[in-house]
Amino acid sequence: MSGIFGALDINDTDRVYLSTLGQSVIYDAIQALLTAYNAELTQAIAMFVEETTEDHTQRYKLPGTGRLQKTGDEAPTGAVRENGQWDVAFPLEGYGAALAGNRIDMSYMTVQDLDKHLDTVFAMDANTVRFALLQALLNKTNATFADKLWGNLTVKRLANADSDVYPPVLGTETETTSHQHYNGTNYTEASISDTNDPYITLRDNLEEHFGNPTGGSPIVALINNSSTLKTLALTKFDPVPDRFVLPQANKEYAQLQGIPDVPGRLLGRHSSGVWVVEWRWIPSAYILGVHMAAPKPLKQRVDPGFTGLPRGLTMVAKDEDYPISTAYYDHRFGYGVGNRLSACAYQLVASTTYTTPTGY
Numbered sequence: 001m002s003g004i005f006g007a008l009d010i011n012d013t014d015r016v017y018l019s020t021l022g023q024s025v026i027y028d029a030i031q032a033l034l035t036a037y038n039a040e041l042t043q044a045i046a047m048f049v050e051e052t053t054e055d056h057t058q059r060y061k062l063p064g065t066g067r068l069q070k071t072g073d074e075a076p077t078g079a080v081r082e083n084g085q086w087d088v089a090f091p092l093e094g095y096g097a098a099l100a101g102n103r104i105d106m107s108y109m110t111v112q113d114l115d116k117h118l119d120t121v122f123a124m125d126a127n128t129v130r131f132a133l134l135q136a137l138l139n140k141t142n143a144t145f146a147d148k149l150w151g152n153l154t155v156k157r158l159a160n161a162d163s164d165v166y167p168p169v170l171g172t173e174t175e176t177t178s179h180q181h182y183n184g185t186n187y188t189e190a191s192i193s194d195t196n197d198p199y200i201t202l203r204d205n206l207e208e209h210f211g212n213p214t215g216g217s218p219i220v221a222l223i224n225n226s227s228t229l230k231t232l233a234l235t236k237f238d239p240v241p242d243r244f245v246l247p248q249a250n251k252e253y254a255q256l257q258g259i260p261d262v263p264g265r266l267l268g269r270h271s272s273g274v275w276v277v278e279w280r281w282i283p284s285a286y287i288l289g290v291h292m293a294a295p296k297p298l299k300q301r302v303d304p305g306f307t308g309l310p311r312g313l314t315m316v317a318k319d320e321d322y323p324i325s326t327a328y329y330d331h332r333f334g335y336g337v338g339n340r341l342s343a344c345a346y347q348l349v350a351s352t353t354y355t356t357p358t359g360y
Contacts, residue, residue: 026324030118030315037122038312041129047220047262048133050296050338052311054304056150057089060338086164089153090301091145091334095128097121098328121329125313128331130281135360136298136335137288138345140182145334158182158297159340166341169208181205181344182354189285189348192230198346199234199270202289207273209341210294216273218292220262223276226284227348231267231276239268260292283357285348294342301334 136155142162143155158181159166166179183205187196199221207217223231232239260266264279274289282288290297303309309332310316318326347354 049298049300052300052302059085060088061085088156088338090336091155092301093334094332096330132335138360139356155336157337158343184347184349184351184353186352188350189227194235199274200272203272203274205344206291220275220290222279222282222288224282224284225278225280228278236271287346290343295339297337297339297343298335299338
């Protein structure tokens with residue numbers, strides 16, 4: 001339930017009409033619920049979003065590369081500075097919903113009816129945010145966003161072998177423009193095995209940018225439940241023990257430590273150093289990997305503070321005397337990739353070519 005009963009300090013079995021409580025009281029209660037909802041949503045997407053920004057474009061800075069220069073006894077070296085960078089942009093869209101009804105409808109509406117309405121709005125908003133987030137990560141093609149103030153903006157994706165120069169990977173000193181974080185595995189989901197192990201490939205694609213520490217990296221792979229059985233069957237996979245089953249005295253279980261805060265159901269850890277999470281919002285036969293110790297891949301654009309426009313899901317009233325009857329819900333945001341190297345997407349397909357999932 002939305003929590004409106006607690007906010008109004010009434011029992012959920014009481015049949016109370018909105019007209020009895022008064023619209024101003026209900027409006028204040030809903031605003032309190034929205035504050036709590038927005039805080040929970042921010043925490044839920046923290047795995048993917050590095051920060052909130054008012055910028056429409058940014059220059060994402062990276063360290064340079066090369067070797068030190070040889071010096072003579074007195075000759076100074078030439079000046080050096082960081083030279084890695086790429087330009088990114090962020091969309092900003094408005095989304096909304098309304099509580100429709102005339103004064104008669106409102107007079108007969110109960111708190112139970114309002115609770116269902118709020119649950120619907122919260123679910124619609126969460127679905128909208130999740131879709132926009134996954135679209136920004138799973139769609140491999142840079143997009144064009146027509147901004148009313150700034151014109152056409154190029155919203156970039158994860159590294160997709162475009163014209164941006166990417167830093168050297170571990171073991172090389174050469175920058176490249178051909179780096180790719182959208183790949184096909186060259187085998188299908190049904191063919192996942194100790195030989196065809198996507199988690200080792202995913203690990204290598206992320207660690208080559210951020211180091212390969214002894215003992216593994218904090219990398220998370222999000223999969224659809226259609227890949228779960230094949231994943232659990234891998235020899236190199238340590239599943240999370242069933243919390244309802246006590247182990248026998250002579251039976252050993254892997255002790256999993258440092259479990260990350262992720263959406264979905266944590267299945268366990270692969271010996272490559274990858275946590276595997278079943279999240280059913282990931283399309284079937286796709287895997288999304290995120291390096292948890294690196295700057296997160298996405299940034300969320302919001303309206304500048306000087307506009308006075310609220311942030312997060314907000315209830316806007318047109319009439320102070322009747323705020324509920326005239327209210328609508330508004331949420332303005334947009335996701336764009338900032339760090340193009342801290343996540344990667346794989347398609348489990350008999351090809352090395354990645355195709356954007358249908359609908360994204």
